[in-house]
Amino acid sequence: AKSRGRNSIHYFTENMSTDFLKRMEIMRDLRTAVEQKQFYMVYQPIVNLSTQRISKAEALIRWQHPHKGMISPLEFIHVAEEIGLIVELSEWIFNEVSQQVNSWRKRFCPELTISINTSPVQYKNNGAQINAWADSLLLRGIPCEAISLEITEHLLMENQLEAVEALDKVRLHGMSVAIDDFGTGYSSFAYLKDFDFDFLKIDQRFVQNMSADNKDTALCEAIIVMASKLKMSVIAEGIETEQQKQLLIKAGCTFGQGYLFAKPLSVADFEALLVEQNST
Numbered sequence: 001a002k003s004r005g006r007n008s009i010h011y012f013t014e015n016m017s018t019d020f021l022k023r024m025e026i027m028r029d030l031r032t033a034v035e036q037k038q039f040y041m042v043y044q045p046i047v048n049l050s051t052q053r054i055s056k057a058e059a060l061i062r063w064q065h066p067h068k069g070m071i072s073p074l075e076f077i078h079v080a081e082e083i084g085l086i087v088e089l090s091e092w093i094f095n096e097v098s099q100q101v102n103s104w105r106k107r108f109c110p111e112l113t114i115s116i117n118t119s120p121v122q123y124k125n126n127g128a129q130i131n132a133w134a135d136s137l138l139l140r141g142i143p144c145e146a147i148s149l150e151i152t153e154h155l156l157m158e159n160q161l162e163a164v165e166a167l168d169k170v171r172l173h174g175m176s177v178a179i180d181d182f183g184t185g186y187s188s189f190a191y192l193k194d195f196d197f198d199f200l201k202i203d204q205r206f207v208q209n210m211s212a213d214n215k216d217t218a219l220c221e222a223i224i225v226m227a228s229k230l231k232m233s234v235i236a237e238g239i240e241t242e243q244q245k246q247l248l249i250k251a252g253c254t255f256g257q258g259y260l261f262a263k264p265l266s267v268a269d270f271e272a273l274l275v276e277q278n279s280t
């Protein structure tokens, strides 16, 4: 038992140092990446479950590293948050997405809304960055309804008061706000009391385990009922099968997102879907 213990400690430290080195590398490369704009956005359609119509999409970032290929946002977003690069990076994301949604609204889909994932620090200083976004939209004649902000509970835990005030302002401007990954944090329900969200996104871990009469289905059904009582629309994430879709429709869920409909798409591929939708 003793030697096993030693081995596992050895293994643990080795693991930690690879993780550590990887993080150091990401930190180092991320600064250059932001300067050189080694990023691009992909867009995952959000469909109305009963009509299959696309009127929303979620913008997701991709980092094309010059030597290492694609790096997942799961690996670098939290590093960007830690080293304070997220504000600058998000500024680039917002510019990219707002131009794109404006162009798509004009050419293909006047009611299109694109959601952007936001990080806690963006709500600091009374939400200065987010307020600047609203101003920027107004200046360019882009309706604030074109952009929706996704926020996880993680954010709300970190700075309650500042976040509440910043979010209130954002909603005054007409940007909608979604609570992301609902059900995965410690106090999901408590936040619903203090914040007014327009959309609730059910986390994929509930959706992906749905099958007839199981607990995950019961939980999704209960969340959907609750959301409707609180006047929020529900978006189910990570729908991969027709059965999950049918169970969600039966439960009264309005919107869905997931590989069953489409993976996150390049600008050209998403645009092709909008064109196709207009011709049918």
Ligand code: C2E
Binding pocket: 044, 059, 060, 061, 072, 073, 074, 077, 093, 116, 117, 118, 119, 180, 181, 204, 237, 238, 239, 240, 257, 258, 259, 260, 264
């Ligand atoms: P998220 O906001 O929960 O985004 C959903 C993730 O689930 C995306 O992963 C998406 O590709 C994936 N997904 C969508 N449908 C399915 C499905 O049917 N099955 C499965 N297995 N997965 C599905 P992605 O793009 O790797 O993003 C991961 C996370 O990184 C996001 O989670 C979000 O928290 C963060 N992130 C991504 N882009 C941005 C960004 O622009 N800004 C910030 N702050 N965070 C971002």
Ligand code: CA
Binding pocket: 058, 117, 150, 180
């Ligand atoms: Ca999200």
Ligand code: CA
Binding pocket: 180, 181, 201, 203, 204, 237
């Ligand atoms: Ca999510």
Ligand code: CA
Binding pocket: 181
């Ligand atoms: Ca997530």
